[in-house]
Amino acid sequence: MIKVAFFAExxxxxxxxxxxxxxxxxxxxxxKRFSYLFVYGKGPEQLEDHACLRIPTLNTGLNKDYSFTMxxxxxxxxxxxxxxxxxxxxxxxxxxxxxxxALRYARERNIPVISIYHTNFISYIPYYxxxxxxxxxxxxxxxxAASRRFYNGCEQIYVPSPAMVRExxxxxIAYNKMSLWQRGIDLNLFTPKKRDSxxxxxxxxxEKPNILFASRLVWEKNVQTLIEIYQRLQRADLAHNLIIxxxxxxxxxxxxxxxxxxxxxxLEHEDLAKLYASSDVFVFTSTSETYGNVVxxxxxxxxxxxxxxxxGSADLVRHRHTGYKCVPKxxxxxLIHIKLLLSDPELHQVIQNAALAQVQELDWEKLTNRYFDxxxxxxxxxxxxxxxxxx
Numbered sequence: 001m002i003k004v005a006f007f008a009e010x011x012x013x014x015x016x017x018x019x020x021x022x023x024x025x026x027x028x029x030x031x032k033r034f035s036y037l038f039v040y041g042k043g044p045e046q047l048e049d050h051a052c053l054r055i056p057t058l059n060t061g062l063n064k065d066y067s068f069t070m071x072x073x074x075x076x077x078x079x080x081x082x083x084x085x086x087x088x089x090x091x092x093x094x095x096x097x098x099x100x101x102a103l104r105y106a107r108e109r110n111i112p113v114i115s116i117y118h119t120n121f122i123s124y125i126p127y128y129x130x131x132x133x134x135x136x137x138x139x140x141x142x143x144x145a146a147s148r149r150f151y152n153g154c155e156q157i158y159v160p161s162p163a164m165v166r167e168x169x170x171x172x173i174a175y176n177k178m179s180l181w182q183r184g185i186d187l188n189l190f191t192p193k194k195r196d197s198x199x200x201x202x203x204x205x206x207e208k209p210n211i212l213f214a215s216r217l218v219w220e221k222n223v224q225t226l227i228e229i230y231q232r233l234q235r236a237d238l239a240h241n242l243i244i245x246x247x248x249x250x251x252x253x254x255x256x257x258x259x260x261x262x263x264x265x266x267l268e269h270e271d272l273a274k275l276y277a278s279s280d281v282f283v284f285t286s287t288s289e290t291y292g293n294v295v296x297x298x299x300x301x302x303x304x305x306x307x308x309x310x311x312g313s314a315d316l317v318r319h320r321h322t323g324y325k326c327v328p329k330x331x332x333x334x335l336i337h338i339k340l341l342l343s344d345p346e347l348h349q350v351i352q353n354a355a356l357a358q359v360q361e362l363d364w365e366k367l368t369n370r371y372f373d374x375x376x377x378x379x380x381x382x383x384x385x386x387x388x389x390x391x
Contacts, residue, residue, distance in 0.1 A: 011043035018118035041069035161312035184364030192302030228331035276301035
């Protein structure tokens with residue numbers, strides 16, 4: 001039995017793309033082969049019948065949706081629980097206070113560490129510190145240095161896109177520690193077969209083409225550009241509805257700035273799948289993604305994408321083949337490609353078919369099997385090293 005201690009700030013399955021990725025692993029744990037201890041801040045009292053430790057949290061003040069765990073408040077108890085569990089491998093979700101605690105614990109006890117690069121926190125800094133611009137570069141430098149220390153302390157880092165591999169390498173993170181590990185997609189959930197014109201017409205009250213944006217509504221997702229796209233759409237001679245799925249700290253301001261858009265809030269995956277398949281164009285302005293789950297979900301639903309040419313999402317779309325990539329802050333560039341797709345049904349169909357063919361290669365079962373094989377490999381190698389040391 002291989003024992004894994006899994007550290008994460010948040011373990012709520014539908015919280016965001018990172019959480020959904022973690023639960024693709026968690027929901028596939030073979031408890032005959034692996035025993036997991038979950039150490040986390042926000043989340044349920046219990047994760048099925050796995051061992052769990054919840055750590056006190058403190059709200060960041062920057063974003064009401066996020067809080068930091070405070071492992072130092074329960075440092076001795078946490079170490080005792082970990083020593084009792086005796087993990088063979090440690091999985092750390094993020095380089096947070098909890099993540100660095102876990103990394104130090106692993107180094108002290110010669111336990112290998114695996115991590116998945118979920119969130120490009122460095123790209124968030126200009127949004128969080130936009131009112132204190134003189135702090136942006138110093139804080140970014142500090143975060144880069146912290147990321148370098150953290151990830152170079154891991155044995156294996158799963159990175160979701162080539163763009164993120166290149167960025168992390170520029171930060172000074174060892175290339176030989178990184179493995180490209182893209183995200184999978186549930187092709188039974190996200191499919192063009194879910195298209196339902198009655199469903200979307202019940203939302204909009206009309207038969208106009210539907211432009212969809214789906215994401216957490218936070219400023220670091222470059223939603224200012226979404227506002228500017230809305231303003232240009234209002235001035236353009238183009239029949240349309242703009243539908244916004246998601247919620248977050250920027251919701252109230254977005255509603256003020258885009259009064260004619262349809263705001264649906266956060267949707268369950270079944271409703272979101274139906275909305276993707278029933279819309280006509282997907283717009284995504286974020287440049288801070290390490291991957292971009294919503295882009296793949298839209299593509300799998302037969303929804304052509306017009307996205308920012310930046311961040312990990314940009315690797316998911318082949319420009320003019322499986323979708324369109326735009327200058328990230330150019331609302332006019334988005335508008336050109338939205339009009340192109342809505343005015344040319346044949347082009348719309350060609351883009352849709354090419355995107356559907358691409359996503360068939362993304363299989364969660366293969367990806368999670370590889371993860372569990374790698375965890376076993378890390379545990380086995382450590383066991384051999386220990387035997388060699390004893391001999």
